[in-house]
């Protein structure tokens with residue numbers, strides 16, 4: 001499988017280079033392209049298509065000779081030469097008979113690899129994504145089998161006994177895997193993606209389940225809702241006064257020390273040496289373990305939240321902005337202390353607690369349960385009194401919250417979660433339900449958050465929306481492979 005990854009990566013890079021070269025050598029800036037003329041013209045910067053001469057459809061050039069053969073995609077794009085994807089697809093088939101390395105890889109996996117590059121190309125020109133980059137080994141760790149190719153002898157019973165099962169892949173043979181999750185009896189197994197992780201090989205199974213997701217219940221009809229306040233000391237504070245602790249998987253003292261020591265061992269080894277590589281693997285394994293623990297804890301927390309009420313109200317946090325660096329302070333050309341060294345620890349904690357990962361898990365579980373998730377403007381949620389809506393910085397002292405105005409006393413985080421819940425409340429929010437066309441398949445409730453005594457919110461009406469988007473029900477399973 002490691003050999004496959006190397007071959008597939010080289011295949012991808014080769015195809016990408018060929019397309020770039022083909023484009024550079026075949027196009028000029030005029031409407032009429034001058035064939036075989038080398039030009040510096042490239043519309044990669046401007047993303048402008050000149051007629052049909054865009055990198056998506058340009059021909060592949062071999063030693064200055066353009067392929068004149070028409071392909072099935074040529075007609076579609078109105079070309080007088082072969083379409084790049086078709087030429088490369090054909091070339092890939094030839095490569096399998098020419099090279100032993102290519103012949104070992106399953107042809108559908110190879111073609112799928114090419115199709116992925118095609119998607120990346122389309123993504124750049126049609127959906128304004130980044131330009132496909134050349135991949136190095138550390139950035140190319142998976143390959144995918146087409147539906148029906150990976151044959152799993154799955155334990156489809158619902159009893160939770162864990163066991164080993166077998167899987168057969170064409171070109172790789174039969175191997176054992178740890179059957180960590182039961183696959184439903186009526187599930188249709190689609191693609192199987194094999195992924196190399198720091199501690200072994202995993203496969204991700206795409207399932208097509210016959211039943212569809214339940215409809216997300218209407219905001220008007222729900223009878224209960226829970227507000228959640230996320231933080232660093234307490235991962236989640238709920239409106240009912242309960243908490244989910246944050247075990248700080250990567251930033252606790254013990255793990256920090258362990259990471260520091262293991263990273264130092266890497267840094268002290270000779271660059272490019274085998275020993276450095278080995279030490280690097282040990283660090284990567286620790287990072288993987290931390291991530292696994294965090295994921296497990298987040299699923300636990302998300303399950304708890306979603307099980308509490310019929311709707312979930314959360315903050316619309318801008319995590320990226322929270323993690324931004326402090327602005328540099330300059331005096332007479334010299335850089336002064338700007339507090340970045342103190343902020344670094346906080347940024348690290350924010351990365352470790354991973355609210356984004358938690359929110360996406362909550363969104364998924366809520367979607368499965370048909371519960372709406374609302375997000376509200378997080379401004380001053382920790383300073384606002386949930387009883388009288390007085391906002392003051394001095395209301396809060398650490399974990400204690402004492403309202404200056406009405407004397408309301410509460411735990412600061414619980415208090416914040418109640419404010420969050422109230423902001424989504426029907427009484428205080430003017431609602432504007434926009435009906436979207438049925439085919440967009442998106443449930444969006446636009447709410448104008450003119451919450452509370454809104455002196456701060458005026459002019460900045462942030463809209464909050466239902467988070468989960470309705471999609472076709474596909475579920476990913478991760479199962480670990482053993483050689």
Ligand SMILES: [Zn+2]
Pocket residue numbers: 385386387388389390403404405406407408
């Ligand atoms: Zn108050």
